[in-house]
Every structure is written in structure tokens, then in C-alpha cells.
Amino acid sequence: MEYSTFWWLLAGLLVIAELLTGTFYLLMLALGAVLGALTAYAGQTLTTQIVVAAVLGAAAVFACHLLRKRSPSRQPASSNRDVNMDVGETVMVEQWNSDGTAQVRHRGAIWTVIGRPGGMPTPGPHRVAEVIGNRLLVDKV
Template sequence: MDLSAATFWWVAAGVAVAAELATGTFYLLMFALGLGAGALAAHLGLSSTLQIVAAAVVGAAATALWHWKRASHPKSAPAASNRDVNLDIGERVQVAAWGSDGTARVTYRGTQWTARLQPGAAAAPGEHRVAAVEGNWLVLAPAPSN
């Protein structure tokens, strides 16, 4: 069986896409774009050297653009304090009193939770907002007054 150069490039691109699906590494898709460019160069009848150059240039450019795009966007908050991950973040609870160990028992979503203060916050009873959820602990910060 005789494989054409274009077939080789398309199979390599397919392998890169399959590897991306298995690993979740988005950069492999950019590499697959480069391999697809090599396949298109082969379809155009370009020499092996130009096919490799096309694959390298397109793959490198796509990877560089993706890296630049990711670097220019701000990083998301950690999962423990990210409202997109945990809908409890930002909800309000009432603290009746803080214990001497800096914890309190609060009622939230129909059950009792153990809560602690966010570092740097003053321990005062009253309304607090959930700043993070760490395991089965609520991390609270004083709620701003309206």
C-alpha cells in the first residue's frame, strides 16, 4: 500500500487531535493545524521541504497566538472562591457569635455549618458573606452595608 504525503499529514493531524481529546492539552490542536497545513501543501504539490516549512510555520504561529491569547486574559479565581464554580460564594449568612477559636456555627441552606473568618477580617457578629468554601467549612467576610 502506497501512502501519499497528504495522507501521511492527515493521519498525523488526526493522531494529534485524538491525543488532544485524551489529554485535554489544547496546544495539540494548534499542532494539528500545522499538520493540516502540511497536508494542504502536499495537495498543492509542494516539495517535502515546503510541506514541513508550512506545517512548522502554521503550527508555531497558531501555538504562539493561543499562548498570547491565554496570557492576555486574567486568571480566574481559585475554585474555592470562584462563583462560577461554587454558587455559594457571595451568599449571605448571619453570625450570632464568634467562638474564642475564631470559628462560628451558622445556619445556611437549612443546615448547620462551621465557619471561620477570612484572614484580616474582624470577628464581629452580624451579617457576613461567603468568601470561599473549603471542604465543609465556610470562609466568611463581613458583608458590606447597603
């Protein structure tokens, strides 16, 4: 079997493994295997093919790691306005219960709200900061 065939099979297996696991780094290693196949087509020795594939694959993985590290961290879905439409909405708290919860009407349903820890529960308008399960974590407006 030709070395280039081996490299293409390896690249295909790495792509399949990436699809099964969702690990983007495996695609970068598959890119290294593709370059190994191209090096084999160029008639280079097996040692050169391995070195080229390893260097390119490692460099691509390192570059992806640096890019991911530099990008800002994402907000959790429970407090992300782009994911949860309740975050940022205002609710009116009429009365707080002794356990630190209250019942409010929001979007046509009754919700249980809890105040942020350390805050004094006072009636009035509150802004939804986070959705925790089926409860709204609110801050005083």
C-alpha cells in the same frame, strides 16, 4: 505512500493525542499538519511541506499562547459566585467560639464559619467570601 497521506495520518494522531490529554496546542499542530497535506496536494516538495506545516503550526501555537496570556485569570472555584452559590450570601453569626469558628444556620443546615485571618470576630451579619471544604470563610458586613 503519498506524502499527503502521511500528513493526514499525522493530523489524525495529533487530534487523538489532544483528545486524550486535553492540550489545545496539539490541535494547532494538527492544523499545521493539515496545511502540510494541502501543500502536498499542490505538488510542492517535501521540504516545502515541512516548512509550511512547521511555520503554520508554530504560529498557531504562539497565537493561542498570546490569547491565553492576555485573557483575565479565572477565580478559583471556592470563591467564584458562578460556581458556588454560597459565595456572596449573608449569614448571621450569633456567637464566636474561642478557636475563631462559629456555627450558623445556612440553607437549612448547620455550617462552621471562620473569619478572614487578621479580622476581629464580632457577632452580626457576615458575607460568605469563600467555601473551604465544609467551612465558610466570612467577612464582616
